[in-house]
Amino acid sequence: QVQLVESGGGLVQAGGSLRLSCAASGRTFFSYGMGWFRQPPGKEREFVGGISWSGDSTYYADSVKGRFTISRDNAKNTYYLQMNSLKPEDTAVYYCAAKAGTWSTTRYEYPYWGQGTQVTVSS
Numbered sequence: 001q002v003q004l005v006e007s008g009g010g011l012v013q014a015g016g017s018l019r020l021s022c023a024a025s026g027r028t029f030f031s032y033g034m035g036w037f038r039q040p041p042g043k044e045r046e047f048v049g050g051i052s053w054s055g056d057s058t059y060y061a062d063s064v065k066g067r068f069t070i071s072r073d074n075a076k077n078t079y080y081l082q083m084n085s086l087k088p089e090d091t092a093v094y095y096c097a098a099k100a101g102t103w104s105t106t107r108y109e110y111p112y113w114g115q116g117t118q119v120t121v122s123s
Contacts, residue, residue: 050103
């Protein structure tokens with residue numbers, strides 16, 4: 001069992017930055033692939049990006065590529081989503097998720113989820 005807790009959301013103006021954190025506890029964190037997802041108001045939950053258990057492989061959705069960066073610190077059992085050049089369309093509830101093996105773009109493959117953190121980008 002893995003427990004995930006996100007933090008770092010909030011209100012920011014367009015063009016600004018935020019860093020989300022996802023603290024993990026429970027089973028061996030370092031062997032899990034991690035993903036970030038988001039759910040805009042009235043829309044489906046969508047993949048934002050993922051990182052391998054070692055941290056040497058990352059992948060991003062086209063909508064955030066070049067603006068968002070995922071990293072992890074296995075010693076702290078924490079991984080991060082650095083969001084720069086934020087746009088109003090980035091407004092969503094952001095979720096971190098974990099799965100055995102490598103990351104996946106498919107939300108249904110993730111058995112473990114955080115509670116979500118709200119990110120609001122004003123224009």
